[in-house]
Amino acid sequence: MSMSLDGFIAGPNEGPGNGLGDGGDRPHEWVFRGAEPDGPHAANPEGVNREVFDEVMSTGAVVAGRGTFEPAGGWSGDHHDGVPIFVLSRREPVGELDRWPRVTYLSDVTAAMTRAKEAAGGGNVLVHGAAVAQLALAAGVLDELELHVVPVLFGQGRRLFEGLDPEQIELERTRVLEGEGGVTHMHYRVRR
Numbered sequence: 001m002s003m004s005l006d007g008f009i010a011g012p013n014e015g016p017g018n019g020l021g022d023g024g025d026r027p028h029e030w031v032f033r034g035a036e037p038d039g040p041h042a043a044n045p046e047g048v049n050r051e052v053f054d055e056v057m058s059t060g061a062v063v064a065g066r067g068t069f070e071p072a073g074g075w076s077g078d079h080h081d082g083v084p085i086f087v088l089s090r091r092e093p094v095g096e097l098d099r100w101p102r103v104t105y106l107s108d109v110t111a112a113m114t115r116a117k118e119a120a121g122g123g124n125v126l127v128h129g130a131a132v133a134q135l136a137l138a139a140g141v142l143d144e145l146e147l148h149v150v151p152v153l154f155g156q157g158r159r160l161f162e163g164l165d166p167e168q169i170e171l172e173r174t175r176v177l178e179g180e181g182g183v184t185h186m187h188y189r190v191r192r
Contacts, residue, residue, distance in 0.1 A: 001133065001147055001160055002027035002183075008154040009130055019071030021157050027150045030183040049179040052148070059083065060120025063112050063136070065129035066091070072128075077102055079126070084119045086112040088132050113141040130160050137190065138165060144189050145171065151182040 003009045004027055011021030020028075031043050031053055045053045062079045066089040069075075077100025079085055085103045087093075093105050106112040113136055116125040127133050127142065136142035147160075175187040 001130075001145075002030065003147060003149055003160055004152050004154040004157075005149055006153045006155065007159045007161060008157040009160050010158040011154055012156045014158060016071065023154065024157065026152050027148070030148060030150065030179055030181050033181055045180070047180050048177050048185070049181070049183065052146075052177065052179065052185045056126060056146070057081070058123070059126040060123030061086065061116035062126045062128060063088065063116045063132055064127070065089075065132040067131065068129035074100060074103065076100075084116070086116045086119075088112050088135070109135040110139050110141050113139075130158055130162070133160065134164060137169065140192065142190060144174075144187065147186045147188070148179075149184045149186065 001009055009024075009027065010019075011024035011026075014021035014024065018024075025032075030049050031045050033045065033049075043053060057080045059080075061083050062085045064072075064085065064087055066087055069085070069087045075085070077085075082102060085100075087103060087105045088107070088109055089105050090107050093103075104115065106115065109132065112132075113125065124144075127136060133142065133145075170191040171188040172191055173186065174189050175185070177185040179185055
């Protein structure tokens with residue numbers, strides 16, 4: 001998850017047509033710096049940022065919440081390299097979103113994570129969206145966190161860890177990398 005220093009993954013006023021909210025693209029600039037947003041090489045980081053991006057894109061499956069999946073246009077049914085996408089939703093899909101062969105809608109986070117881990121065949125699973133990450137963490141099915149912290153303060157918007165239960169969740173830091181453009185890449189293992 002890319003986020004501001006004060007913990008926001010989206011800016012204020014997020015919604016249809018403004019999926020990441022006002023200024024919400026800023027935490028993702030480490031991936032897109034210097035690239036044309038709709039060009040053939042839209043994601044073109046360099047150096048440490050490239051290494052981290054390549055790791056993220058080598059995952060074997062994706063789990064996303066509907067609130068992330070739909071505003072992203074469902075990534076046209078293919079997030080990267082044809083990996084399966086599991087969408088957490090309590091409602092049935094509508095329109096074209098239910099016709100992509102790599103996309104499966106599920107209503108239970110444990111089932112979604114289990115299916116994604118099986119599909120990944122021992123590889124990592126990429127989790128998109130604050131709600132899904134929080135649910136997976138609470139259900140004990142999220143093993144690791146990778147945070148890409150960008151030196152900007154939003155002050156408002158959608159926080160990654162807003163509304164967690166009051167229990168303390170212990171993490172073990174396994175890696176910290178300083179990326180280009182001021183981003184800090186931090187990797188944590190969830191202690192159980």
